[in-house]
Amino acid sequence: MNEILKSIKRTPYQSLASFMILFFTLFLSLFFFSLTSFSYGFLSYVETKPEVTVYFDTKTKEADILKIRDTMTKSGKVSDINYTSQEDALKIYRELNKDNPLLLEMVSADILPSSLGIYAKKPVYLSEIAEYLKKQPGVDEVEFQKNIVDKLITVTSIMRHITMFIFLFLILISFIVLMTTTAFKIALKKDEIELLQLLGASNGYIRQPFLLEGLTFGFVSATVAFVLFYGIFFYLQPFLNSYLNGISTLPFYNFGDLGLYVWPPSMSYILISFLATSLFGMAIGLFGNLIATSKYIKS
Numbered sequence: 010m011n012e013i014l015k016s017i018k019r020t021p022y023q024s025l026a027s028f029m030i031l032f033f034t035l036f037l038s039l040f041f042f043s044l045t046s047f048s049y050g051f052l053s054y055v056e057t058k059p060e061v062t063v064y065f066d067t068k069t070k071e072a073d074i075l076k077i078r079d080t081m082t083k084s085g086k087v088s089d090i091n092y093t094s095q096e097d098a099l100k101i102y103r104e105l106n107k108d109n110p111l112l113l114e115m116v117s118a119d120i121l122p123s124s125l126g127i128y129a130k131k132p133v134y135l136s137e138i139a140e141y142l143k144k145q146p147g148v149d150e151v152e153f154q155k156n157i158v159d160k161l162i163t164v165t166s167i168m169r170h171i172t173m174f175i176f177l178f179l180i181l182i183s184f185i186v187l188m189t190t191t192a193f194k195i196a197l198k199k200d201e202i203e204l205l206q207l208l209g210a211s212n213g214y215i216r217q218p219f220l221l222e223g224l225t226f227g228f229v230s231a232t233v234a235f236v237l238f239y240g241i242f243f244y245l246q247p248f249l250n251s252y253l254n255g256i257s258t259l260p261f262y263n264f265g266d267l268g269l270y271v272w273p274p275s276m277s278y279i280l281i282s283f284l285a286t287s288l289f290g291m292a293i294g295l296f297g298n299l300i301a302t303s304k305y306i307k308s
Contacts, residue, residue: 024226031230034179035290039238039282041179045172046271046278050259061129061139062152064122067095069147074123077145081127086134091126095119122149184297216302220295227294231287239279246273 065074071094081087093101098121127142129135139153253272261269261278269278 027226028230030182031226031290031294032234034182034293035227035231035286036234036238037179038176038289039234039286041172041176042282042285043238043242043271046261047259048168048172049262050271051256054256054259061127061135061142062124063127063142063145063148064124064150064152065147066149067119067122069123071123073147074125077142078125081125081138081141086129086131086138087127088130089128093124093126095121095123098122098124180293184293184300188297188300216299219298219302223294223296223298224291225294227290227292228287230294231283231290234290235283235286242274 063077074092078090078092081090095118099116099118102116102121127138129138135153139151142148142151250273256272258270259272261271261281267277268275269281271278274282
């Protein structure tokens with residue numbers, strides 16, 4: 010630790026530059042990590058909303074409808090199916106028109122169609138499901154908002170690709186800055202390094218202080234970035250609560266069963282965010298300095 014403090018005192022501006030670039034990289038990485046996690050959860054939530062609704066002829070037997078339902082369930086592409094019988098359809102109709110007695114008198118269950126509301130596990134399955142249902146006997150009409158689903162798939166794909174590009178760009182910038190500042194520090198210690206080499210010190214021994222400095226800078230930068238990010242997040246949480254009213258929970262990818270929720274953020278998710286940010290920061294600091302020292306410290 011003393012060697013790290015001495016190095017910082019000898020090259021304060023370069024050390025500050027390394028710290029700041031790591032801090033901004035990790036802060037933005039944490040922001041995009043949270044944004045990506047939230048977007049994935051939100052998109053998964055939205056993706057479950059479009060449905061294929063199939064209406065059957067009034068003469069279609071319930072057994073035939075249930076057979077189609079069971080076949081769709083076994084396909085592995087369906088997350089949920091809601092069956093609405095003619096009697097259920099009549100109840101819904103009466104509820105919607107309870108203030109209009111004339112309309113209630115004109116309709117009976119036998120003229121209303123039974124239907125299935127089918128929700129797919131992935132929106133790309135909806136087209137397949139719709140095409141399959143159109144070919145089934147007893148089907149009168151299939152409703153499927155193909156244009157909306159196609160746009161949803163496109164937007165989801167674009168968001169994920171943009172986020173990945175920004176993430177990789179931040180890593181590249183971090184490595185370049187760390188390698189540059191470390192190379193400058195090595196140049197300042199050129200005489201000292203040459204003396205150590207003459208005394209028989211190994212390259213690993215000479216590189217060690219630089220590597221430890223990278224690890225330390227990575228951890229400290231990650232901690233500061235984490236504290237600042239969640240300080241801002243909890244300050245804005247009342248606004249986010251009102252804006253996201255109606256959305257109860259959003260799981261962290263597919264780990265909701267493990268209690269990992271990105272919204273509202275569970276303690277386990279916050280802990281994982283800290284560990285991921287710290288390990289990522291230490292990895293950048295370590296490998297950035299490792300590459301620099303491997304290039305500039307040679308026998």
